[in-house]
Amino acid sequence: MSFSPNVCSPTLLGSALLSVLLLDSCSAPAAPAGPPPTIGPDSTVQVAAGTQYMRGPVHRFFWGKHYRKLWATPVEAPVFNLRTAVPGGLTPVQEGGSFQTKNLRLVDKNGVQYVLRSVDKDATKALPEGLRDGPIGKLMKDQTSVINPYGAYIVAPLAAAAGVYHTNPRLVYVADDPALGEFRQSFANALYLFEERPEGDQRTVGSFGRSAKVESSRKVFTNLVTNNQHRIDARWYLRARLFDMWLGDWSRREDQWRWASFPGAGGATVYRPIPRDRDHAFFKFDDGVFTHIIGWVKSNYQSFHQKIRLADVEGLNRAARPMDKSLLVYLTAQDFQQVADSLQRNLSDQVIHNALALWPKAVYAEAGGEFTENLRGRRQQLPAVAARFYELLAQDVEIPGTDAPERFVLEPTGPGLLRVSHYSLHTGRPDSLVGQRTFNYRQTRSIKVFGLGGNDVFELRGLPDHRFAIGIYDGAGQDLVELKTTTDVAKAHTSVTVYDSGDGNTIRAAKPVKVETYVPAATEFDAAGWLLRHRLF
Known part of the structure; x- marks a missing residue:
């Protein structure tokens, strides 16, 4: 059987399988992206992160409203100038990224590294090439709208108040700049988050603990095996993990972390975590018929609501479970409660208000009230979430x-x-x-x-x-x-x-x-x- 764009009949839409394949074509067409804005030196632009995610009512009913309005809302962003972004300018050196995010690594005149991380995502990179441009690929790309495009923007002030290390992303617009060199075609004319890359000597960066040596998870875990002179500061790691749960950030696999190292007693090296890549914070997935069903089957796909589902704390933390079992093994239930209580005190209403106020005005008008209520509600649950988290880890213990x-x-x-x-x-x-x-x-x-x-x-x-x-x-x-x-x-x-x-x-x-x-x-x-x-x- 072959499918064409003209098969939007009620009979076909009655089939769940065909709905999966066809709803993208049966929905209202995506708004055209339009030409890039006219840009002058050191100017600002009004641009939307992703108008293509605005879909018709049928599509939204089955596949969710998500953050589609935020993606289509124009915001003001400064034009990124590689020559003036930091003293001495920046040189692009390497393209990278995960299955979803497109990254461009930059280096200043002193060798300090920075990164541009794309606001828009493309999860179809995880698919075989033959599927990327078909119905499955289109649907997968459409589900980028579950991500709040400006979520990472507010995490830094919240993390600072929580006592968690963090990057400091700035929202910027990268124009068609000749200074991009060989990366010009791939990276021009889009919104990015510009931030420090947590690696190497970071003694000038307070949000990385001014550590003289920031290392990757692979390096740190290799060191942890060598001898017990290399240790993780478990309470710092627990604080970061409870903060993850407060944000609803369920994608905390090993490569989402860097580690600030510090000298400890007796010649030991102590590592404290630097969480990075907040793409899945504030995830909103369960507001469509099909996505709601998928969310119950895939319990790690938890949406950012006013309440954390205590029954599904295991699912919320599944990606980080191997790390949690290893690094938190010697902490007691009392440790978990003390850290949760401290975190709850630090995340005051004023802290939440100040962080959300950093959003562009149009974004705050659309989502500020919802986020205020959700963050306050989830804050009240932190002690109960910590208790449940401890119970889950205590069931089957592994001591390395x-x-x-x-x-x-x-x-x-x-x-x-x-x-x-x-x-x-x-x-x-x-x-x-x-x-x-x-x-x-x-x-x-x-x-x-x-x-x-x-x-x-x-x-x-x-x-x-x-x-x-x-x-x-x-x-x-x-x-x-x-x-x-x-x-x-x-x-x-x-x-x-x-x-x-x-x-x-x-x-x-x-x-x-x-x-x-x-x-x-x-x-x-x-x-x-x-x-x-x-x-x-």
């Missing part, structure tokens, strides 16, 4: 070591309680505590401890409550697993399994502790598997 020698002590401290202590082993001086946490079987059903590399020690000071499923994974190196107890355990009931990869370990733990041979999988914390687990290869 490093490739350096370490000692893990598992010690029952009462009925249904188990304390896990993680130490760094040193020659000639006492072991140093890396992290410690007490688990309750009412919250936690399984605990896995991964030694990774090095000659590690796993010490069981008594048998854990049988309601915990305990897994000890040796990793590389010649490890010692030892059960230390003065009581007869032959008839005791426990659920401890030692996973022995067979590389010369010493296991001094008789029944009821089980020993199983295994080959480490790439999804586990066996050195290179750490990076595979975190999708950084």
